[in-house]
Amino acid sequence: MAVALVLVLIVVGSVLFHLLSPWWWTPIASNWAYIDNTIIITFWITGFVFAAVVLFMAYCVFRFRHREGNRAAYEPENKRLESWLTIVTAVGVTALLVPGLFVWSRFVHVPSDATDVEVVGQQWQWSFRLPGKDGKLGTSDTRDVTADNPLGVIASDPNGQDDVVVEAADLHLPVGKPVKMLLRSIDVLHDFYVPEFRAKMDMIPGSVTYFWFTPTKTGTFQVLCAELCGQGHPLMHGVVMVDTQQDYVAWLGQQQTFAQLSAPQQTGSADQAPGKTTASGLKIAARLETVGSR
Amino acid sequence: MVDITPADGIPPAEVAEVELYHPHSWWTKYVFSQDAKVIAIQYSATATGIGLVALVLSWLMRLQLGFPGTFDFITPEAYYQFITMHGMIMVIYLLTALFLGGFGNYLIPLMVGARDMVFPYVNMLSYWIYLLAVLVLVSSFFAPGGPTGAGWTLYPPQAIMSGTPGGQDWGIILMLSSLILFIIGFTMGGLNYVVTVLQGRTRGMTMMRLPLTVWGIFTATVMALLAFPALFVASVMMLLDRVLGTSFFMPAISEMGEQLPHNGGSPILFQHLFWFFGHPEVYIVALPAFGIVSDLISTHARKNIFGYRMMVWAIVGIGALSFVVWAHHMYVSGMHPYFGFFFATTTLIIAIPTAIKVYNWVLTLWRGDIHLTIPMLFALAFIVTFVNGGLTGLFLGNVVVDVPLSDTMFVVAHFHMVMGVAPILVVFGAIYHWYPKATGRMLNETLGRFHFWVTFLGAYLIFFPMHYLGLMGVPRRYAELTDMTIMTESAHHLNSFISIMAFIVGFAQMVFLFNLIWSIRHGREAGGNPWRATTLEWQTPQTPPAHGNFGKDLPIVYRWAYDYSVPGAKEDFIPQNMPGSFGPSREPA
Numbered sequence: 025m026a027v028a029l030v031l032v033l034i035v036v037g038s039v040l041f042h043l044l045s046p047w048w049w050t051p052i053a054s055n056w057a058y059i060d061n062t063i064i065i066t067f068w069i070t071g072f073v074f075a076a077v078v079l080f081m082a083y084c085v086f087r088f089r090h091r092e093g094n095r096a097a098y099e100p101e102n103k104r105l106e107s108w109l110t111i112v113t114a115v116g117v118t119a120l121l122v123p124g125l126f127v128w129s130r131f132v133h134v135p136s137d138a139t140d141v142e143v144v145g146q147q148w149q150w151s152f153r154l155p156g157k158d159g160k161l162g163t164s165d166t167r168d169v170t171a172d173n174p175l176g177v178i179a180s181d182p183n184g185q186d187d188v189v190v191e192a193a194d195l196h197l198p199v200g201k202p203v204k205m206l207l208r209s210i211d212v213l214h215d216f217y218v219p220e221f222r223a224k225m226d227m228i229p230g231s232v233t234y235f236w237f238t239p240t241k242t243g244t245f246q247v248l249c250a251e252l253c254g255q256g257h258p259l260m261h262g263v264v265m266v267d268t269q270q271d272y273v274a275w276l277g278q279q280q281t282f283a284q285l286s287a288p289q290q291t292g293s294a295d296q297a298p299g300k301t302t303a304s305g306l307k308i309a310a311r312l313e314t315v316g317s318r
Numbered sequence: 319m320v321d322i323t324p325a326d327g328i329p330p331a332e333v334a335e336v337e338l339y340h341p342h343s344w345w346t347k348y349v350f351s352q353d354a355k356v357i358a359i360q361y362s363a364t365a366t367g368i369g370l371v372a373l374v375l376s377w378l379m380r381l382q383l384g385f386p387g388t389f390d391f392i393t394p395e396a397y398y399q400f401i402t403m404h405g406m407i408m409v410i411y412l413l414t415a416l417f418l419g420g421f422g423n424y425l426i427p428l429m430v431g432a433r434d435m436v437f438p439y440v441n442m443l444s445y446w447i448y449l450l451a452v453l454v455l456v457s458s459f460f461a462p463g464g465p466t467g468a469g470w471t472l473y474p475p476q477a478i479m480s481g482t483p484g485g486q487d488w489g490i491i492l493m494l495s496s497l498i499l500f501i502i503g504f505t506m507g508g509l510n511y512v513v514t515v516l517q518g519r520t521r522g523m524t525m526m527r528l529p530l531t532v533w534g535i536f537t538a539t540v541m542a543l544l545a546f547p548a549l550f551v552a553s554v555m556m557l558l559d560r561v562l563g564t565s566f567f568m569p570a571i572s573e574m575g576e577q578l579p580h581n582g583g584s585p586i587l588f589q590h591l592f593w594f595f596g597h598p599e600v601y602i603v604a605l606p607a608f609g610i611v612s613d614l615i616s617t618h619a620r621k622n623i624f625g626y627r628m629m630v631w632a633i634v635g636i637g638a639l640s641f642v643v644w645a646h647h648m649y650v651s652g653m654h655p656y657f658g659f660f661f662a663t664t665t666l667i668i669a670i671p672t673a674i675k676v677y678n679w680v681l682t683l684w685r686g687d688i689h690l691t692i693p694m695l696f697a698l699a700f701i702v703t704f705v706n707g708g709l710t711g712l713f714l715g716n717v718v719v720d721v722p723l724s725d726t727m728f729v730v731a732h733f734h735m736v737m738g739v740a741p742i743l744v745v746f747g748a749i750y751h752w753y754p755k756a757t758g759r760m761l762n763e764t765l766g767r768f769h770f771w772v773t774f775l776g777a778y779l780i781f782f783p784m785h786y787l788g789l790m791g792v793p794r795r796y797a798e799l800t801d802m803t804i805m806t807e808s809a810h811h812l813n814s815f816i817s818i819m820a821f822i823v824g825f826a827q828m829v830f831l832f833n834l835i836w837s838i839r840h841g842r843e844a845g846g847n848p849w850r851a852t853t854l855e856w857q858t859p860q861t862p863p864a865h866g867n868f869g870k871d872l873p874i875v876y877r878w879a880y881d882y883s884v885p886g887a888k889e890d891f892i893p894q895n896m897p898g899s900f901g902p903s904r905e906p907a
Contacts, residue, residue: 027690027698030775034702038782047786047812049722050804062719063789070709077680077705081698084683088619089690095890096621096883097685100906105681106625106674113673117712121666124716125659131718132655147481147574167581169572176572207652210572212476213585215650215725219791219804222722226652228585229475230569233652235721246803250650250725250793252469254481255394258796308481311574 025089031082035075042071053220053241053266055202058127060222065123069116131223134236138202141195144175145207145214145227147311148256150247151175152195156186156281166210166229176210177282185283188276194263195247198272202238215251218264226251239266256312340865350446352438353865354423357445359756361419364445365412366831368452372407373824375400384817386800386810395483397797398467403455405470406493409599410500411452413741417606418504418542419448421748422511422535424756428855429532431520431873431895433866435510444510447503454496463487469795471596474567474588475580478560481573490560494553501546501553511539520854522875526630526906527894529853529879530623533630534609537637538602544641545598552591559583589651593644600737601640605633607744608675611697613879614747615679617851618694619686620890622880625678627906632671632678639668649720658717665715669708676705687883687890691849692766696747699774700740706778707736710785725795728788731781739777746773746830753834754848758861759841765833769826776823780816787812850891853879857893878905 052060088094140161142153153175155161162177162184169176174191177184197203207216209227217224225235247262267275341347351357379400382392392400423441427434435441458465467483468476468490480486484493515528515536528536555566559580567588568580616623623629645653645661679701688694710732714720723729746769753761788794791804799805799813847856859869873895881892886900 027695031698031702034778038706041783041786045783045786046806046808047783047790049789050791056722059718059722062716063713063722066713066716066719070712074705074709077676078702081680081683081701084680084686085688085690085698088683088686089688090620094687096619096687098622098883098885099624099685100622100880101625101627102681106628106677109677110670110674113670117666117669120712120716121663124662124718128655128658128662128718131721132658146572166570166572167577169577171575211574212479212481212571213473217725217791217793219722224721224724225650228569228652229571230582230584231586231652248791248793248802252398252473252476252795254476254479254485255398255467255483255797256481258394258798261801308574 025086028082028086028089031078031085035078035082039071039075042067050219051241052222053218053239053243053245054222055238055240056131056222058130062123062127066120069120073116131235134204134234135202138204138236140206141197141203142175142206142208143195143216143227145209145216145249145253145260146174146211147254148249148260149192150195150216150260150262151192152190153177153282154188154190154276154279156188158183158186161206162187162282164208169210172286179286185281187282188279189282189285190279194265196265196267196272196275197239198269199239199242199266202236204234204236207233207235212253213251214249214253214260217248217250218245219248220245224250242266242268255308259312350442352434352442354427354435354438354441355756355863355867357441358420358423360445361415361423361448364449364452365416365420368407368456369412369416371456372404372412373827375404375407377821377824379404380817380820382797383799384814384820386798392797394797395464395467398469398795399465399483399489401795402467402470402472402493403459403465407455408738409470409603410497411455413603413737413745414504414542414599415448416745417603417741418511418535418539419445419507421531421606421610422507422539424752425531425855426511426514426535427518428858428863428867429529429853430515430518431523431854431868431875432514432518433868433872436514436518437510440506441510444503444507447499447506451496451499451503454492454499458484458489458492458496461488461492463489466490466493468493471589471592472556473592474556474559474585475569475571478556478568479571479573479578491557494557494560497553498550498557501550504542504546508539508543511535512543520872520875523894526627527875527878530609530612530626530629530633531606531853532609533633534605534607534612537633538605541598541605541637541640542602545595545602547595548591549595552588552595555591556588586648586651586653589648590645590653593647594641596647597644598637598640600733601636603737603741605637607700607741608633610748611700611744612675612679612682613853614693614697614744614751615682616880616882617751617849618691618697619683619688620882621682621686622882623678624681624684625674626878626880628674629678632674635671636668636675639664639671643668643715646715646717646720649717650724662715662717666712669712669715672708676701676708691750692761692763692770693747693751693849695767695770695774696743696750699770700743700747703735703743703774703778704740706782707732707734707740711736722791723788725793726788727792727794728785730794731784731788734784735781739781743774743777746770749834751849752855753837754844754861755855755858756862757838757841758844759837759839760844760848761837761841762833765829769830769833772826773823773830776819776826780819780823783812784816850889852881852891852893854894857895881905 144151160183162181207227209229214227249260466489558564565580565583568583571578643665646665846861883890
């Protein structure tokens, strides 16, 4: 009796918690409301199955609990019932999978008008690179990374000269324009994750990964690293500011290109960038202090 | 010897009885024993011991998450070492060892009607190598730099770099060495379990008369023998990268301004190898639990398991499918995005045989005669927890839904529900069920019920709300949850609540351990078959069973394992070794 009651309470409590608790996703700031909708569909279907199974159990425990003289039924199989349950489950699973794959297809196919934005992760900070006037990012190689070329842009590639380099500072994006985030790492795995954008993807040293989205709201959003990257992992925060077109252009005008940064007279200014690695072999402790103080 | 007439369809004994090689000294009887039952208890005790370490580690990490900044000794370094060791111990050294080495060793020979495992000496070696693996693992706590803090997934490159605790010290080397030892030891045991089930069954025990416990452990062992080699090679390759400077998993890397002498390796190759092992591993833990819980439900509801053949095929089907779903752990790893279509489809297909198992468990309850014994309570709690955890798997398996949720607390909540709490509830149910056979005494009922309610409801209160932190976007593996704009004040309070529940649930396990020890001497006498069960382990001449299990003659099996409440029979159970007919047989053939 008590057991059946507890089972019912678990269902009621879980549903009430879901409906009433203050803990829910952050307001969305990208085009991926499709993903939120798929989650809602999944909550409905799985919530229904959970309630149905546990309430049925509660009923059985109450109705068929042992009493003197009771005897269980003897029914090894029931092919009809088993087939029906299999079919109903298959239908439910299809109802989850089809919208999921449909949205995934959108997620992996980048619209042709998306602008490239490169994100480079390193222990434990974020840097960014935007294509210059030619609209193309220059090629890069981890082996070309030096104190003066922190992103490893290949200097001999003419496409890279006008690239805008934003080292260890905030990224700005214009609202309403699709962007293709090209993700790169120069040391370990990282993952570029902004909860409000819903999208994320790992960054792998030696590869370029990607995802795309369209920011739909202006504002300031926190970047979190979502792949364990060593002891500074929880401090690896960054900032994305989604601007109006006007603000964005103003910000872009203040940034320096790769050519400007690598010109000899510019090397002294490197200290202005917070968290800049100026010497090789920086100790981890010093590194963490730099990251933590930002 | 029972006379067998050919009409029974059972072949006569093929081998004359031989004198058994009984142990002659205390050492060979209790320490270097070749008796599967003793080895089972050695495995279980070692797994429980190391599991207690993992429990304490989980408390330490919950202290940090629930009350950030309060405990200075929990540095980020220490935190990552705690989560890594907690995860690895629970998955490999506790759950895998307990289900296969513990329950497998104890139950397989008894349930199939064998005198022992077919290779007892190798079986003994299996345990001692497992113990060595555990000792190597524990030694990393005392090594310079401490244990590895790479996360239990040990993803390179960070696992062997200086930014990760133990990466350039001893930690990662000891971890990889311990895994290699574990796999060697497991292979020795695993081959034994498989061959014993295939070759050691007594007369009349066809494969389709095996209790589902044996089916679960057997299938899980076959899977483990196929999956562990992937982890084995990955461990060897990473060890070479770390010690000899090869570049299997290491591309060109600029670490804090310094170029490392690696080039051309693939970090994602490790992930494929790891999860080719890692996903079947989930079912290596789950399938024995599925099998055991089926037998608990059937026995304590006094009713045959519903749809036995479907249950067997679901176990085999899940086992096979689990080898083609591994990359659902890698949807946001940066692998080719088209893999997502394939792996989401296979992953959701696996939900169908899994759902069938759940239906058949609850349909076994339906029109049963449900005795709410402690094993039955744990079985019911398992269904609730497993259904909850399984359903959240439909979120994470459906590739695009996984994108916002992966690497958040949602994942932590999901896998703890489905492969942490759920199988452990079965372990508890199984211990309350078989303890009387192993010791001759019952566990204390009052302490047992206290342990059950605190564990079940407490664990649910820990992990159910945790999903919502993940939905909010709180990442997993964060030693510090400070300065995060997405986290509200109330979310921090929720974390404190979860931590307090974790302490309460952990405390209840101490009560359970006390019960285990106290009842050996003070428990109520159990007799040979306290649950009035049908399977062969309850029909042994002695309790606890002696060396050789069945006395002079092996039992002969006349029926399946689920003849409960057969119409026309006097008792509500008919042991598998009882001859005779009760009306037309409805045993699924």
